[in-house]
Amino acid sequence: MNNMKKILAYISPENYSSLFDIIVAYDAGVDVVVPYCNIKVADMRDMIHSCVFTRHPDKLNNTAIFIGGHDIRLGEEMMKKAIETLNELPEFFRVSITVDSDGAYTTSCACVAKIKNSLGDLDGLNVTILAGTGPVGQRVAVLLSWENCNVTLTSRKMSRSEAVCGIIEKGYGVKITPMEVNSPETTEKAISESDIVVTTGPEGVQILPKEIWSKFQKIKIMADLNAVPPYGIEGVEANFDGKEIAGKKVFGALAIGGLKMKSHHKLVGELFTKKNRVFDLKQIYNLTLGLL
Amino acid sequence: MNNMKKILAYISPENYSSLFDIIVAYDAGVDVVVPYCNIKVADMRDMIHSCVFTRHPDKLNNTAIFIGGHDIRLGEEMMKKAIETLNELPEFFRVSITVDSDGAYTTSCACVAKIKNSLGDLDGLNVTILAGTGPVGQRVAVLLSWENCNVTLTSRKMSRSEAVCGIIEKGYGVKITPMEVNSPETTEKAISESDIVVTTGPEGVQILPKEIWSKFQKIKIMADLNAVPPYGIEGVEANFDGKEIAGKKVFGALAIGGLKMKSHHKLVGELFTKKNRVFDLKQIYNLTLGLL
Amino acid sequence: MNNMKKILAYISPENYSSLFDIIVAYDAGVDVVVPYCNIKVADMRDMIHSCVFTRHPDKLNNTAIFIGGHDIRLGEEMMKKAIETLNELPEFFRVSITVDSDGAYTTSCACVAKIKNSLGDLDGLNVTILAGTGPVGQRVAVLLSWENCNVTLTSRKMSRSEAVCGIIEKGYGVKITPMEVNSPETTEKAISESDIVVTTGPEGVQILPKEIWSKFQKIKIMADLNAVPPYGIEGVEANFDGKEIAGKKVFGALAIGGLKMKSHHKLVGELFTKKNRVFDLKQIYNLTLGLL
Structure with a gap:
């Protein structure tokens, strides 16, 4: 035995x-x-x-x-x-x-761990998650709320955004601000006060042009989770891993994906170190932070 | 190779x-x-x-x-x-x-092996299997018939008991006596001449109160296969493994389950010692006896 | 790693x-x-x-x-x-x-590799595949076409034979001659000019009696893929592996099957020697030839 x-x-x-x-x-x-x-x-x-x-x-x-x-x-x-x-x-x-359905837990944890590792204390920062209604966007919102950020989650339809924020509050007990974003004007408005911008839109769709994000000096971090070009944030290549562009640190989908893979491996390994452990979103996040 | x-x-x-x-x-x-x-x-x-x-x-x-x-x-x-x-x-x-569908083969073999190991020759003994129409009860009946016991198998309905005894005779060529038991009176009657009583009722249901079984000195062995309290026989805890109570040796579900696990392991191992072996009920019983 | x-x-x-x-x-x-x-x-x-x-x-x-x-x-x-x-x-x-659906790729490759290994250059030889419309027969036809044989593929119905030859031409770009064979006379006609005869009929059905094949001295090779007696070619036992009978070299289903197993094993092994390899019919054939 x-x-x-x-x-x-x-x-x-x-x-x-x-x-x-x-x-x-x-x-x-x-x-x-x-x-x-x-x-x-x-x-x-x-x-x-x-x-x-x-x-x-x-x-x-x-x-x-x-x-x-x-x-x-x-x-x-x-x-x-x-x-x-x-x-x-x-x-x-x-x-x-x-x-870790669809890898959404490890992916969102990797994304937020990159941000946390880059900025340190996130307390009170403003976050906008563009096109955030999918599984990864939702979990990024939860994790950043746990870090005491003020999180806004956008969708092309207000009703969809509100519904998702309701689901998040019910599931995780955190309050996220819903917002409708479906034009350059609303995009601009959505990120105008943000310290952190995360894009979790569909593959191959650019949702944040450089023309818009470059207007806002306040933005410290931008992270994109779309690995198929054109990427979600213009100018942020998939392999950028904290590179500074116009005074902002940026993370592309492959850089985040690399940490996601490490987190996924570590997660499976940890399951066998001790019995009676439950790795939910919070535990996976802690484990991922420990990798940086 | x-x-x-x-x-x-x-x-x-x-x-x-x-x-x-x-x-x-x-x-x-x-x-x-x-x-x-x-x-x-x-x-x-x-x-x-x-x-x-x-x-x-x-x-x-x-x-x-x-x-x-x-x-x-x-x-x-x-x-x-x-x-x-x-x-x-x-x-x-x-x-x-x-x-070994539902573990019923190894479980019934473990139960009867415990009894056989405890009493030795079972020839001519009277057996009552209370609530015996399930897969385990049926196989306990067959195994004890092969040991030349006179086996009675009870159900809450006579028609169900008769049907099951018919199935057993057709499948294994042994004769079991059907009996209807659905009250304290019929329970008492069912075990009044028994040397061995086995209960194979549903989980969490007591089917043989102490008040009844304690009346009959003739009973030498009682075995219960319900692992969820309340157990099938009042006073017989799941881990009792041949303990003497009021002059009777008793076996609880976990004690029988322990032998079942050993039998299950052994069975799988034996499959790979030689080709062309068929482990049916009789072979599994012999293998289980060999573990005691 | x-x-x-x-x-x-x-x-x-x-x-x-x-x-x-x-x-x-x-x-x-x-x-x-x-x-x-x-x-x-x-x-x-x-x-x-x-x-x-x-x-x-x-x-x-x-x-x-x-x-x-x-x-x-x-x-x-x-x-x-x-x-x-x-x-x-x-x-x-x-x-x-x-x-290798249904083993048809490795089986047909083993069959043709045996023939190729036995005769060497097959250029210009006449081949008849009796009852050749199944997956193995079709692939034997393709492989022998690639070896520059003139291949005829028979079925009990002309329409079926024609349909299959059409499928082969579409899939592999080679021309096979369809032919209807459903009597001793048509069987005789089908093999009268053949250097090579392959039978790929159903299990347990003899489709080529000795009385017919023994008339034709021109036939150099006969191969049968039916492993269940009676075999497809009268007089060709399943384990005959190039044995000479009446001046012809003959291969039975088990002899071909033995090479098929080696090819199947080798094929799986090769998949892991290098990435980015595609083992289609041609590659499997080359690999099988290499085993002889």
């Missing part, structure tokens, strides 16, 4: 499990990944029980659960159900668990 | 394969478990052919099949189809195979 | 992945096979991206893709889509890939 295999149950609600996540898990030192697809929230209780009643409680650090797939809402529900089920059990019967 | 991997095809008719069974297989020394789910009885022929025509016949002890999942009726049919297919092949082309 | 695992994504359009192919992959030295089933052509882009953006480009020789399953038309489409997607990427981001 000295050579007990490290087994990761990779659980996905999608039609097939992510080859990306499976490869990363092996590279992070897992001995066996058991991929599950088409798993429903209602299956999580059985899945947890299958994990925890199999090996001796002293050996449960060799079994862990990673919730993946694309659907981040389902991922959150599966995580919630899993934690509920684990919490019904004595502590010595609990395995470690995390969730 | 000295390091040829031990590969276990884990075949399940369910929507997803049992993580429990997969973890146990790895812990039992299997190098690779290939999990199959949603497999139909009609797929078994192809599955067997995929196993047997791949490696050199001299190396076929490195490939084996484990039929799992929850549905025990489907498990039996899949096993039957698999054996049929294997028997059409020359002996040197046959891999080893077993079935 | 010295011990980076060799990971093979085994991708199948079927309801379950081929245990045969998975076992062969492990025996060929792969560390981890990740089986995918129910994969659609439209999923291939995501699958490729999952492969190529995960590990460092210098390490991509440790990740490869094997398209399997039964449906050879879907297999071809999946391969085409995969290559398209790979070709959109810089070369250093490409993994190695192959397709």
Whole structure:
């Protein structure tokens, strides 16, 4: 039993499990990944029980659960159900668990860790997240709120922005300011008081032209998460990693992606260091900060 | 080829394969478990052919099949189809195979092995299996019949009990006496002549109060398979492992479960010691007895 | 990272992945096979991206893709889509890939390699493939065309034969002569001018009686791919491996199958020697020839 295999149950609600996540898990030192697809929230209780009643409680650090797939809402529900089920059990019967649907947890943590590492104390700074209604934008908003920033999250439609801010408040208990941005004028207005600007728009779409951002000296940091050219912020190449442009430090998608990969590897490794650890957004953020 | 991997095809008719069974297989020394789910009885022929025509016949002890999942009726049919297919092949082309749907084979074998180990010769003893119509109860009945006991199997409805006894006779060629038990009076009647009482009722339901069982000095052994309190037999804790109470030896669900786990591990290991072995209920029982 | 695992994504359009192919992959030295089933052509882009953006480009020789399953038309489409997607990427981001649906690629290559190895130059020889409309027959036709043979492919119905020759011409750009064969007379006519006769009919059906083939001295080689008796060519046992019968060299299905297995093993091994290799029919044929 000295050579007990490290087994990761990779659980996905999608039609097939992510080859990306499976490869990363092996590279992070897992001995066996058991991929599950088409798993429903209602299956999580059985899945947890299958994990925890199999090996001796002293050996449960060799079994862990990673919730993946694309659907981040389902991922959150599966995580919630899993934690509920684990919490019904004595502590010595609990395995470690995390969730990183669509890589949105590790990506948002990498983005904010870059910013935090660059500026230090973020207390009271103004943040604008342009096109921020997706999974990554939402989590960037939460993380920067936890750092005591005043966060504005924009969408092309006010109703969408408000809805997402409502979801964030319900899920994480933080207040984000919604804003409609769908023109050069509203874009300009959105970033006019910002210390930090993050763009989390779709691939291959420039959403912040240089003509606009260069007007505002107050902006200290700009970060973009679109890895497919044209990038989200004009002038910010994907591999820029804190480069200074016109007095601003800027981070491109590949630079953030590099830290995301390190965070992802580290996360999987940590699952097997101790049982009964829950890596939610906050824990993944702390772990990512520790990499810088 | 000295390091040829031990590969276990884990075949399940369910929507997803049992993580429990997969973890146990790895812990039992299997190098690779290939999990199959949603497999139909009609797929078994192809599955067997995929196993047997791949490696050199001299190396076929490195490939084996484990039929799992929850549905025990489907498990039996899949096993039957698999054996049929294997028997059409020359002996040197046959891999080893077993079935343990829902753990019911190893659990029932562990239960009866505890009893056999405790009493020795069981010839002619009277057995009552209360709430015995489930997969485990049925197999306990068969095993104790093979030990020449007179077995009565009860259900809350006579029709259900009779139906199950019919299924058992058809499947295993042994005669079990059906009985309706749904009140303190009928419970008392059911165990009044018993040497051995086994309870295989649902989790968290007490079906045999102390007030009743304590009336009967003839009872030598009581075994309960409900691991969730309240347990099936009042006064029999889940971890009691042959403890004497009021002159009776009693076994709780966790004590039986411990032997079940050993049997399950051993079973998987045995599949890879020699090719062409069929571990059905009788073989699993013999293997489990050998552990005591 | 010295011990980076060799990971093979085994991708199948079927309801379950081929245990045969998975076992062969492990025996060929792969560390981890990740089986995918129910994969659609439209999923291939995501699958490729999952492969190529995960590990460092210098390490991509440790990740490869094997398209399997039964449906050879879907297999071809999946391969085409995969290559398209790979070709959109810089070369250093490409993994190695192959397709061998139903084993038809390796089987046809083994068959033709046996013939080529036996006769040497095949330029200008006449070939008849009896019952050649299946996946193996089609690929035998292509390979022998590439060797500059004049190939005739027969079916019980002219329309079926013509349709298949059309498919072959469209897919591989070679011209095959269709022919209807459904009686002793048409069989005789079909092989009367042949140097080489290959039978790729269904299992357990004799399609070429000795009475017919023994009339033709011109035939130098006969090869049969039916492994279940009665075999496809009367007098040609499954294990005959170039044996001379009545002045003809003959190859049975097991002899060809033995080379197919070697080719299959070699193919999987080669996927991991270098990244960015595409093993299509031509490459698999060259690789198989190299084994003789």
